Every structure is written in C-alpha cells, then in structure tokens.
Amino acid sequence: MPSRLQDEIKQTKPFTSRGAEALLSVLRTAAVLEHHLNEALRPHALTATQYNVLRILRGAGTNGLCGREVAERMVSRVPDVSRLLGRMEDMALISRERDLADRRHVTARITARGLAILDQVAPALEGVERARVGRLGAERLQDLIDGLAALREGG
Amino acid sequence: MPSRLQDEIKQTKPFTSRGAEALLSVLRTAAVLEHHLNEALRPHALTATQYNVLRILRGAGTNGLCGREVAERMVSRVPDVSRLLGRMEDMALISRERDLADRRHVTARITARGLAILDQVAPALEGVERARVGRLGAERLQDLIDGLAALREGG
C-alpha cells in the first residue's frame, strides 16, 4: 500500500522504515502549512517570521521584550533578531527603545499599527486552521500533539 | 496543565484552541528536526535541500531526472532549481546534460562522488532518526503519520 506522502513527492520506492516516513511527514507537513500561512499573510506584506514576532510582542503587552527574549520565544530559531526587528521598526509594526536601567538591552514593543494588522490577518489564519484541523477529532488531535512533543524530546 | 510546547517557546498564555496548538506543534517540530538534520550534514558541507536532491537522484538511477521532475519530488518547494543544481554540479555531486531528444530538458544525474557522500552521511542521519522515533511505538508512529497526512489534505 503506497502511502499518501510517497505519492505526494512521487517517490517510487517504499520507505525503508516507518521512522523515516514519520520524520519526512513532519517536514513535509510543515512545508505545506508554511506555504498556506504565507499565502494568507501575503496580502498584508507579512512573513511568517514577522507574524510570529508580532504575536510574541502582543503577548508581552506594554512592558515589551528585549531582543534575546523575543529570540527565545520564536517557533524557529532566528540568528539575526537585530535586523529583523529593525525592518519591522521601519514598517512601524514595532517600536524599539534602549533600556535606561541596563543600556545593553533594547526593549521592543508592538505598535498600534502592529496590533491592527494582527486583527486584520486573524480571519484568514483561522480559516487555514479550520480547513486543516477540522477533520481530526479532539482525541486524534491530542494524540498528534503528544506524538510531536515526543519527537522533539531528547538529544 | 501547561503543554510541553508552551514551555518550549516560553508562552505565558494557554493556547486558544487545540487546533492552533497542533499547527504550531508541527512547525516547531519541523524546525527542531531540521536543526538536527543540518547539524548531522554540516561536517559534509551539505544542506538539507541538497541532501534531498541527492536522495531523489539516487532513486532515479542512471536515467536521471530533469529539473522540473526534481522540483516536484522535493519535500519543500524550491523556486530556483536551476541554480541549486548548478551549485551541486560545481561541487561535483551531480552532472547535467542537455537532452538531445527535447533540447529544453536538462537531465541531472548523481555522480559517484554524490553517491559516496550519501553513504558517508547515512549513519549520522540514522542516529537522528533512532534518537527521536525510538520512544514511539509502531502504533503511535502510524497514528502520527496518518494525522499529519490529514493535516496536509484539502485546499
């Protein structure tokens, strides 16, 4: 029985192991999701990375967060937070201010414009979520979440 | 109960829905896997994308594949196959030859050096796989694969 994934990437030979298929499934699914995510964000000129930053800073509220703290909270690691935040400041999505107490820190905060854009993109993103998650029941959804967490653990 | 993922990305507020957590889990897991994958490939100066191309071309055998066919088989879509293959040709990992029957096509084939490098990296990649997949039983593994496939389906 050829697997769904095998068909998607036009693989002629069966997977050598279920483990390999599982890892590839994760990578493939993330690529598909990221594609849909970027499509939904494109009309608002946002990348998935920038969207992630906005969500983080909205969660932080008026206190804001310094660059290192933002980096720690990103879904995928970004080795160049300085310029990422700089570009977002240019777009007026966030503001930056050097901390007076510890002048090494630069505190980033989401602007009103950033908040407004988050509200604008919300419907499209909820659509992406519902379209893909709907067909999985609550139980299978939780199993999926747990299985993925297990994959991330260890070495 | 705070979820594992919530802790990983230092999120203070609980997820608004299981669906959102599931999508984020996929993206996060893929980022972690990709990181380990790249670490394993780094000593051989290969990126995950290049590794993917080598696997595809090894599977294709001596007939090789044209650029469009390689692109179709990639795990994540690459919009610049020409230069990707060009760089790999410079590294002598693949060879390219214009097809005489249809001169629009350029057939790519894996070289002996490319095959040798695939053999060299295999142990490290198997290590990555065993370390993460081992803790999941066969049944949970299959459920995970099926759940991910469900997420990829549909518009």
Place this chain on the structure above:
DNA sequence: TGACAATGCATGTTATAACAGTTACAATCG
C-alpha cells in the same frame, strides 16, 4: 577599584531564497 569575563546588540560579509522577466525549444492548430 580595576582587570577580566560575560552579555546583548550591532555590523560586515557571503550565500541562498524569492520573485520577475527572458530565451530556447517543442507542440498544436489554422
């Protein structure tokens, strides 16, 4: 308090991704 290490951010550089546009060739249809 003064040397030294550690931290957080900025900057320089290179390589690659992303997007658009162009060229060469092949297939189709009048």
Place this chain on the structure above:
DNA sequence: CGATTGTAACTGTTATAACATGCATTGTCA
C-alpha cells in the same frame, strides 16, 4: 507550413538567512 501557445531552463535583482566579528555595557572578584 507558419503563427501561436506552452513548457523548461536560465538570468537579473532584491531581500533575507547564516555566520562571524566587533563594540558597548554590565557583572564579578581579587
């Protein structure tokens, strides 16, 4: 057979990722 359409690959350009390094500031400890 010529014009038109479609396909595959290449090329140009810009923006971003990735990596390394440097700089300013703070913390630590003799």
